[in-house]
Amino acid sequence: MKKCYLIVGFLFFMLFSSFGCVKDDAENNQGEAKSINHPRILLLKGEEQQIKDLIASDPTWAKMHQAILTECSKILAKSPVERVLIGRRLLDKSRECLRRVFYLSYAYRMTGKEVYFIRAESELLAVAEFSDWNPSHFLDVAEMTMGMAIGYDWLYDKLPEDSREKISEAIVSKGLYPSFDSKYNWFLTSSNNWNQVCNAGMTYGALAVQEDYPDLAQQIIDRAFETIKLSMGEYQPDGVYPEGYSYWGYGSSFNVMFLSAVEKVLGSDEGLNATRGFLETARYLEHVLAPSGKCFNYSDCGLGGNLSPAMFWFAEKSDNPSLLWSENKFLQNSDFSKFTGDRLLPAIMIWGKNIPLDQISEPSEKSWMGQGANPVAMMRTSWTDENAVFLGFKAGSPSVNHGHMDVGSFVMEAEGVRWASDPGMQSYESLESKGMSIFGRSQDAQRWTIYRMNNHSHNVLTVNNELQKVSGYAKIDKFSDAEDFRFAVSDISSVYKDLLKKAVRGVAIKDEKYVVVRDEIETPGNAVKVKWAIFTSASVELSEQSATLSIGDKKLYLKVEGLENLTMKTWSTAPTNDYDAQNPGTVMVGFECEIPANTSKSFEVLLVPEKYANVALPLDKTLSNW
Structure with a gap:
């Protein structure tokens, strides 16, 4: 059954690939596969203790951790995500899959409680059974693939073999292979948020299954390293994100998810974070939030400002805690449940663990200007x-x-x-x-x-x-x-x-x-x-x-x-x-x-x-x- 499923997927890939042939050599690389450990995406095995120490020592992070667990309890009472489109999009279901799986996988790794694992596995298997992940609107595929990849990688040692097989086959056939179809992969030549989100999602899928599909995974990772430069170039020269605050929260956050993951797994992001304007964009986001907590909401943007986990990555990379001045104000909110709609929220526990909140000082400049496309x-x-x-x-x-x-x-x-x-x-x-x-x-x-x-x-x-x-x-x-x-x-x-x-x-x-x-x-x-x-x-x-x-x-x-x-x-x-x-x-x-x-x-x-x-x-x- 597995061989038939993979042959169909392989033929699909061969038919539409614009990047040449990929040989599925899973059976020929078993020794290599066993040498690659899970989990490897964002948070390695054993690194949970750093977060536990953070929770024990800082009441703010303890509160954030508890907010994630409380939200997981709410997820437990819900049915798994179903394949229901709104107009031409499956995107809200893809985002909810990512949110649920990320939260539940985090909760299981941090607490070891079986109930979180069982619920995450149910979510993964339900999505694996979807007929497809709506490749005609490829953001849907990208976010679904990221959610599935995090769950597969973070829960790998606990997942039964048959569950692993179903999930990994879905990641490959419904996530990775469609990304080679020229009807869907226009994001590869785009410079907007689609490039960042789709390359990140595909890379997560590749990193999750790379021991079984090494050539396919390498091709996707290499492709992402090359083409994500187009969207990262949009921050030049000073860090302005042309699409505004809301889409900064989308494109930049997924860009950071990509960089953080490849650096963890591969040991380097090949200098991408040094792209002109990219690290500087954190200052753009800091200044675009007004004293009221609302944003300068030009372009397709909502009025409200909100906590951005990605800013903690920028602050650590830039060695500049003052970048978190506005984020720290959000953390003074008494109700952390308002943050749990963010599907990437667990990443804040990873990116924020090395930044003492009491070292966040007032920014030195009261004005900021950036050139660029907008x-x-x-x-x-x-x-x-x-x-x-x-x-x-x-x-x-x-x-x-x-x-x-x-x-x-x-x-x-x-x-x-x-x-x-x-x-x-x-x-x-x-x-x-x-x-x-x-x-x-x-x-x-x-x-x-x-x-x-x-x-x-x-x-x-x-x-x-x-x-x-x-x-x-x-x-x-x-x-x-x-x-x-x-x-x-x-x-x-x-x-x-x-x-x-x-x-x-x-x-x-x-x-x-x-x-x-x-x-x-x-x-x-x-x-x-x-x-x-x-x-x-x-x-x-x-x-x-x-x-x-x-x-x-x-x-x-x-x-x-x-x-x-x-x-x-x-x-x-x-x-x-x-x-x-x-x-x-x-x-x-x-x-x-x-x-x-x-x-x-x-x-x-x-x-x-x-x-x-x-x-x-x-x-x-x-x-x-x-």
Whole structure:
């Protein structure tokens, strides 16, 4: 039976392989196989004691360990994962398989309790029986393979021979072989998160079964080492992740899972962690989290920030515990159950075991800027004060993966309130179920009819009610971390091609008190209507050249300087299309102004917390002199 199953899988692989033949020489390598011990992925046999010592000595890690065990108890009461697609995806089931198996395998290794092993084995065998792991959406295969590989490797010595056989055959036939099919493996030439996730998943599968399939495993590992460079190159030059905070949590975390595993098994990641910008990306993630704990949520991104296990790997690699300042704040939360939705959470016990939490110091810099495909700058007045002023600003292009028409957008916090926000992402399934094609990047793509993705919902200039230009790109031209005037400036003219001759935007925190947004534009040979707006959850009261924003008992004043004949306005954020998501409790606020043809115009908007209302003054200083 085993030989027939493997022959079918082998023929499938031979048919679709674009990488040449792989000889299944399991029977010819038994001596080599016996010399390779399990577990070998992430945590070697015997290394459990280091985590046990950590749990015994540090109440925070003891609490995290207990949260994982408590979640395992909840998993015990559930039925094994079933093969049920949502739209075209099996991904939520793949993620749940990975989460359950990782948690249960960790619990068994740390406690030795049979109940965790039995439940993990049931999960592994149930998934092994699936007809396939949905290779048409290969992320599903990648995450399922990673979960199966961790379970197979970590529980190997305990698994009965027939269970091992079923699980390993599933890893090979439903995970590894399909990755050679050109219909599915486009991720190998991609530079986005698919490359990182899929290469990581395939590598875990290869590492798990390498003694039985040495040639196949080696080919997959070699392929991953070569092609993952494409996605790691996206962090250049400074560490910005083009897809934003949420997808950093996806792509970067799986990239770290890959690097951590190959270094453990092979003794080296062949210098991949030294890729320009990669280790620096930890500083990007540290700064992209605001004092409120929310993130600068540009692109397809949610608003909430959360604990990132991968940051503990970065901190250890960089020998810089201060990178964990924000992560340590999350660890002050009294309810650790909020972390247990993270399928990679047990890795934090591995990556965090050598970093004393009491050595995590305040970061030395309050501002950070990075160039790249989607440049951003973040600045704040304090790391310790939750009422600090925070300003996040982005340049870039709508054409990046998961990008929005948000070039020149910003978010702003003060007094513990997010005043200028971002609508963030909309569920893909909610759009795809209505027949929307949501990943096109051409100027006329359906993606740009979606409210949350086009510029009408972002904190940008909109000219003549037109869309920003997808082909445009803006870098950050000037940046300063001076305490009395932190700022960033970007020439964003290219995203307004044929609408404006020139558009330059600067954003700044002045005197640690309030925010200034300055725009300098030149109109073409026709008059234009300019809309300046921010997306906010505040209630709004309009005046002649200002607006008062209120959230609870907090107020922010929006003051316009340098323009005449403007009209202060609010715009509804309610959907006008049946596919658009609701945006309850939000509104756009700003102004519209007609600007004549062939005119240069500069104007400033001050965003002033109530307590500084009497001291805030316009800069009246050109961006070239910032």
